[in-house]
Structures are given as structure tokens and as C-alpha cells.
Amino acid sequence: MVSDRIVPTSLREEMERSYLEYAMSVIVGRALPDVRDGLKPVQRRILYAMHELGLTPERPFRKCARVVGDVLGKYHPHGETAVYDALVRQVQAFSSRHPLLQGHGNFGSVDDDPPAAMRYTETRLAPLAHGALLGELAEDTVDFTANFDGSQQEPAVLPAQLPMLLLNGCTGIAVGMATNIPPHNLGEVVDGLVALLRNPRLSDEALLQLIPGPDFPTGGEIPVGSGLREAYLQGRGSIRVRGVAHLEAVQPGKGRRRRHAVVVTELPYQLSKANWIEKLAEQVNDGRLSGIADIRDESDREGLRVVIELRRDGRPERVLQELFRRTALQSNFGAILLALVDGQPAQLSLRRVLEIFLEFRERTTLRRYRFALDKISQRLEVVQGLLEALTQLQRVILLVSQAPEAARAAAALQVQLGLSPAQAAAVLAMPLRRLTGLERQALETERQELEAAQDQLHLLLDNRNSRVEALIQQLQQLRKRYATPRRTRLLGRLATAAPATVAEPTSSGRQTGVPVAIPEDGQLLVQADGQLRLASPLAVSRLQLEQPAPLASRPQPPRCLVPVRPEPRIVVFSAMGRIASLRWERTAPQPRALAHFLPEKLGGQADHPVQLAALGGSTTTAGLALLSDDGHCRWLKAADVLELAARSRSSGRTVTVFKLRPGRALCRVAACPEDVVVLVVATSCGRLLRLDVTPDLLQELDSPAGAPLLRLLPRETIVGAACCEGAGQLLLATRHGRFKRLPVGQLASNRRGDLGQIGLRFLERSDSLLGLWPVADHPCFTLLTGDHRSCRFPWEQAPVQECGGAGESLLPAGVELADVIILGEIAQLPPPLFANHHPSRRY
Structure with a gap:
């Protein structure tokens, strides 16, 4: 019997099959985001679990350990560290341009300080996630799939109203491929979406004018043209990013002569301040950087401030130039716009990302309109039945009083008055207060409102131009509600020398x-x-x-x-x-x-x-x-x-x-x-x-x-x-x-x-x-x-x-x-x- 269960196979074929299964599992199930909602599976499951727990922005914070436990037990059977790290990243304002979660407690810092344990920190949904990612989840806008053991249902994708793939970006390493998408400004992305909706043949130049470059949460500066065009048109490119520094005169101590100093107020994205200061000090001590007398970290809750005090013989312009050239104060961001499209990894241009999202958004909008139309039709049927019963009130009372049981009464109403089963059930459940004149007027008003809403939904379902205008209005409302000013400045050219003088x-x-x-x-x-x-x-x-x-x-x-x-x-x-x-x-x-x-x-x-x-x-x-x-x-x-x-x-x-x-x-x-x-x-x-x-x-x-x-x-x-x-x-x-x-x-x-x-x-x-x-x-x-x-x-x-x-x-x-x-x-x-x-x- 043992020999019957042994199937001879080629080692090469088995290795290829097993490796391919492992690679696809990592690509689809863990490392790469979906282009539609811009989320990896673990991020999507965290947001859905918090939605199910009712952790809305107006509700109190809940311990992160509770959230992680729900995610592990219901949707994501992997290590708790991976889930908690993904949750922390969605809270950190220096990691996400538009954080999807709000945190209470220590969630780390730009110095690479680790967050507190999950039993100490608390979280809840941010308004953007609650309104623009999960707001339409209950309106049959997306498909649900079974979880890992078939005991729960989870959404295959969230009904995102904004392209989170561009807004927050994403970083992930899969098997044989990686993605590194920079974050962008919400207002600029919405402007690009609206322009594509109004003119699908919008030129690439016009699109790049509307979305000129990334917008990192830590600020910084980007020279226009430094790899941006290649990254946006081809889906891959190197973007030059540098911190923001200025020169000023500082007082080293009481009674001492003022000295020149380079003051750094913003660092490139994902650069640890503490590590950068440490490596800078090493270069100064090794003699690779000259002219620097002292380095002080004066950062506080008002913002980042690193003071690099110069020696008396130090040339401010030259020191600042050396900081950009020899340290990570100026570095390259390797952009790779790789995401899942229909379950398959694909390298996308900026235009293609926006087009795929708009196609997805139109599908979810159609489903939402159909869902609303079904609900309105059901309610309208009930209201019409109640009004019909009120017009023949005496006959309804006679039929109901003569029936031996509720089922017979419902059948009599359907036969004698021509009501549907839903209408008959509503008439039988109608309380006596509905017999008043005011209640009858309220039902008539409700019927008129339902018919008007029904006509409007029919118009939206039958006319794509009407749907496009409605979608544009919704995008503009989201822009007004959630857009914030750009943090990363776009410079007209890259100055290799110091950008300022004392x-x-x-x-x-x-x-x-x-x-x-x-x-x-x-x-x-x-x-x-x-x-x-x-x-x-x-x-x-x-x-x-x-x-x-x-x-x-x-x-x-x-x-x-x-x-x-x-x-x-x-x-x-x-x-x-x-x-x-x-x-x-x-x-x-x-x-x-x-x-x-x-x-x-x-x-x-x-x-x-x-x-x-x-x-x-x-x-x-x-x-x-x-x-x-x-x-x-x-x-x-x-x-x-x-x-x-x-x-x-x-x-x-x-x-x-x-x-x-x-x-x-x-x-x-x-x-x-x-x-x-x-x-x-x-x-x-x-x-x-x-x-x-x-x-x-x-x-x-x-x-x-x-x-x-x-x-x-x-x-x-x-x-x-x-x-x-x-x-x-x-x-x-x-x-x-x-x-x-x-x-x-x-x-x-x-x-x-x-x-x-x-x-x-x-x-x-x-x-x-x-x-x-x-x-x-x-x-x-x-x-x-x-x-x-x-x-x-x-x-x-x-x-x-x-x-x-x-x-x-x-x-x-x-x-x-x-x-x-x-x-x-x-x-x-x-x-x-x-x-x-x-x-x-x-x-």
C-alpha cells in the first residue's frame, strides 16, 4: 500500500513546480500591492478587521494587540511581528504620506527607534481610510472570498475611492522582483484623475504638469527632470532627492563669537536621522569632511533641526556642497511602479495606474448604483403597498379580521388587493399609528422621494456621461476634504553647489x-x-x-x-x-x-x-x-x-x-x-x-x-x-x-x-x-x-x-x-x- 502512494517524479520538475508555487504565493499573497486599492493583503486585512471591530475615527482607541489578534485568527495566519509592523507603518506620519490609521502611544520615530510593544499602543481608523477606503464596503461594491479556513469572509479588494497606490506608495520585495512606488500629493493625483476623465487622450506632458513628482511625508527637494520622466512614462527610474538645509549664524555659547552653521530641517525619505548623524560624525572624525566643529541634534516636537557648526576657517558653501556629495543628504530614490493587475505582476506607467484605477472605480460605482436601486425598489414596493392598503382600509380590516391566521390573511390580501408577498407582510406589520392622516402624508412624500431617486439612478446606470460627471464631483469633494499642501518642493534645476550663502x-x-x-x-x-x-x-x-x-x-x-x-x-x-x-x-x-x-x-x-x-x-x-x-x-x-x-x-x-x-x-x-x-x-x-x-x-x-x-x-x-x-x-x-x-x-x-x-x-x-x-x-x-x-x-x-x-x-x-x-x-x-x-x- 505504501508503494501505491509513492509517485515517481523528476527532481527538476518538482523543484520548478514548488519554487513557482512559493514565488506566486509570495508575489500575490504577501509582497506586492493590488493596483486597484494600493494595498498588500496584510494591510487590507488590518483595515477590514478594524472596520469589523467598529474602530471608526469617532470611537475610542483600541489596543493594537486586539487588532493583531483578530487579523491573525481570522484572516492572516502568519507571524504577529509582520502584522504589527504593517500596522505601525500605516500609523507613522513619516512613513505614510496619508496615514490610514491613527495611533496613540509610541510608534517609533525618524531615528529608527522601535515602536512600543503592541500591548501598550492603541489605534483606530483614520478619516481617510474610513471614508475613502471602507465607506462603500456594505454596498456590494466588491467581491468577498473565504478566508484561509473557510470560516470567515473577507473582501478580495477594498472599494477605494482614491488610488492609494500613488497616494501612499509601496515598498516590497518578492521573489525575483521588487516594487518601490513613491507617495504623491492627494490634490495633484485627483487633478490628474479628473483630467483623464474629461479627456482620455490627455497627453503625457499635460499629465506630468498635473502630477509633477512625488510628495514625500518628510519633505525634501526634488529637481524637476531628475529621473521623473523615465519613472512616470516607463514605470522605472531613479529620482534624485535631497534634504533641505540653510546657512545661518549661531551663538556657540555666552560671550563667544558667532559662527556659521549649516542647519538641516528636512531629510530625504526613509533616511534615519540618527544613522545619518552617526555616519556624518564618522566622516568628520576620519578627516573625510573638513571645516566642521560640532554637530548638534536640536530636533523637538516643532520639527527636525540638525545644526552643523563650522570651524572659523570653514567655508559654508563648500561644506554644504560636501554634505550633498558625500552623505545621504542627497540620494536617489529607485522608483519601480510594479503592482498586481488581475492577479499578475506588471510594471506600469503613471498613466496606466490611473487608467486601471478609473476602470475599477467605474465598476464599483456601477455596482453601488445597482445596489442602491435594488434597495430603493424594495422600499418603494412596500410604500406603494401601504398606500394601497390605506386607500381600502375598511376592506383590509375585514380581510384580516376574518382570516384564521396570519398566513391566510397575507394570502387574502394578495388575492383580493393584488399585493405582493412583501407588501402583504408590510401591511400586516403596520402599526395602528400609520392610520393617521399625517402618517399617510409622510408615506406619500416618501414615495415621491423614492421615485425621484429611482429615476436618478436609472439615468446614472444608462448614461455613462452622467456617471463620469458624478464621479468627478465625488473626486473633487474628496480633494476638498482630504487634500493637504505639498511637502516636497520641486526645484527647477539641480544645484551641485550650495543653494545659499550666509x-x-x-x-x-x-x-x-x-x-x-x-x-x-x-x-x-x-x-x-x-x-x-x-x-x-x-x-x-x-x-x-x-x-x-x-x-x-x-x-x-x-x-x-x-x-x-x-x-x-x-x-x-x-x-x-x-x-x-x-x-x-x-x-x-x-x-x-x-x-x-x-x-x-x-x-x-x-x-x-x-x-x-x-x-x-x-x-x-x-x-x-x-x-x-x-x-x-x-x-x-x-x-x-x-x-x-x-x-x-x-x-x-x-x-x-x-x-x-x-x-x-x-x-x-x-x-x-x-x-x-x-x-x-x-x-x-x-x-x-x-x-x-x-x-x-x-x-x-x-x-x-x-x-x-x-x-x-x-x-x-x-x-x-x-x-x-x-x-x-x-x-x-x-x-x-x-x-x-x-x-x-x-x-x-x-x-x-x-x-x-x-x-x-x-x-x-x-x-x-x-x-x-x-x-x-x-x-x-x-x-x-x-x-x-x-x-x-x-x-x-x-x-x-x-x-x-x-x-x-x-x-x-x-x-x-x-x-x-x-x-x-x-x-x-x-x-x-x-x-x-x-x-x-x-x-
């Missing part, structure tokens, strides 16, 4: 040196204290400028944010009526006073910067209204200001644009878009003067000395000016913290020289108007208080009132208002005393 102050305090390599998506940020710095999208997003914030001491809020692409021309107006071009190309992540970027004649007490305006580039300003403190005004076209600023830039000197009377100063500059029709000027006494912007008025104001706009009372000053539309609104604020919004239409038109009208009534004699500002598209406005605190309010917090209204207080009693900031293309700069005497003051 700003050496001259005897006058002005900055010299070579301009910094500006990232494509960087923004120039003017702080509340008037200092300028270069901010990354990640740094701007951390400010949460679109969210309200309570009154508290916090870092300097921005007065102005200007994108560096397309290149803007930033013009600074001085108190003596002069302008100068701001040399913003020399900015760095560390804030510096505006005086360092201006000609030497600006910045003193007599002729200090008053206002800053961003012109050219993507700005919409067509003209500028300049007001002096004695009520005179001059109008300048934006094109003329740009021409004069260019002259100032080339000569290095200021240019006078407003000839002021002796002892007078420029106090306000109002930016006027092309469609502006009204100019409103405000005084400290609460008077408002409305002037309609007409060609005649502009001609009167177009002279070097300007023309008087209004007569000022004793001790009255001009506190604000705004250009706006006739249907717009103005925000008025007093020094005691009272606010209101005033419709411009409430103001009567005036002529030059008029007194105007009272726009706001003061409740206290000591109070006065601080200023007025046009209500902008930005959702919030920022308040700065006299005790150096700040807060943000949505526009709705300021009530809409007519002229003479006193407004409402938004600040606690006794708190003085110092300034109001509304982000836009123009910013009021702080007084020189404030800016010079409180350089490190924190609001």
Missing part, C-alpha cells in the same frame, strides 16, 4: 551674498513684526491660517503670504513717499528684518517702511491709492509702480513717487483691483468718506503731490483706506476691540473735501477707530493685541450693521487691540519702534 552683514547692516535657491512652491512670509522669511508649504500648513484660533501667545502670525512662482515684484512704500524693490531672492527660512533686503536709505526712524505690496506675477492689482496723514491722496497705476521699482532695483536707490508737504508722512496705501468702483477712507473719529472711482477723480489724483480728499478735524488722523466693489463689505475695528461689518452700499457717495459720515459709534470717549479693511475671500482675519497675543476669527463673528452701529466686542474686557491682519496682496507694516525694539517678541 548673509554677511555690511557696516550698515544690509545683507550681501548670493541669492538662495528658491523652491518652486515656496512662499514669502512677512511676519507681524515686519521680518521676512521663506516658508515651505508644510510650514504654512502648520500655521492653520484658515482655522479660528483663541486668544493666546503664539509665534509671529503672517501679515502677508506671497507665492514665489510666478515671480512677484514686491514694492515697499516708505513714510517719505518713496518706493524700493524688495530683493526677496535673498530670503531664507530664518526671519530677517526688511531692512536687510532694502536700499540703505530705507529703514531709519525718519523714513521707515510703511506698507508692502506684491505686484506682477499672479496678483490682480491694477492701481494704488497713496494717502498722507494730512488727507492728501495720489493715484498710481500698478504698471507705473513696477517700472519705477525696476529702476530702483537696478540703481539700488529709492524713487520718490509722492511729494509730501513738509512735516507730513505717507500713512496708508490701498490696492485697487481692475473692477474696483469705490474708494473709502476712514479717520480715527469714525468718519468714513466714500468716493466713486471715476476717470475724472483719477485724473485729479494723478499728480506728484496728489490732491486733498477730506478735511481733518483737530487731533484727527487717517487710519485706513480701502478699494472695493459697490456691493462689498468693510470691516471696522476700534482700539477697545469692537468690530462690525458695514455694507458699502450703506455709505452715501461724497466729493473731495467733504466731511463724510459717521460709520461707527463709540461707546467710550477714550475709544477710537483703529482702521477699516475690505472683507476678503480668506476665511479668517487675525487680531494682534497690545499685550502681544493674537487670535483668529471667521468673518461671521463680526456682525453686519448699518452706519452708526457700535459693533460688538470680540476681545475680553480690558484688552487693547493693536492691529488687524487680513492676508492679501498688500500688508501694513508695524511702526519702526515696535519692529526694532521687540525683534523677538512673540504674539
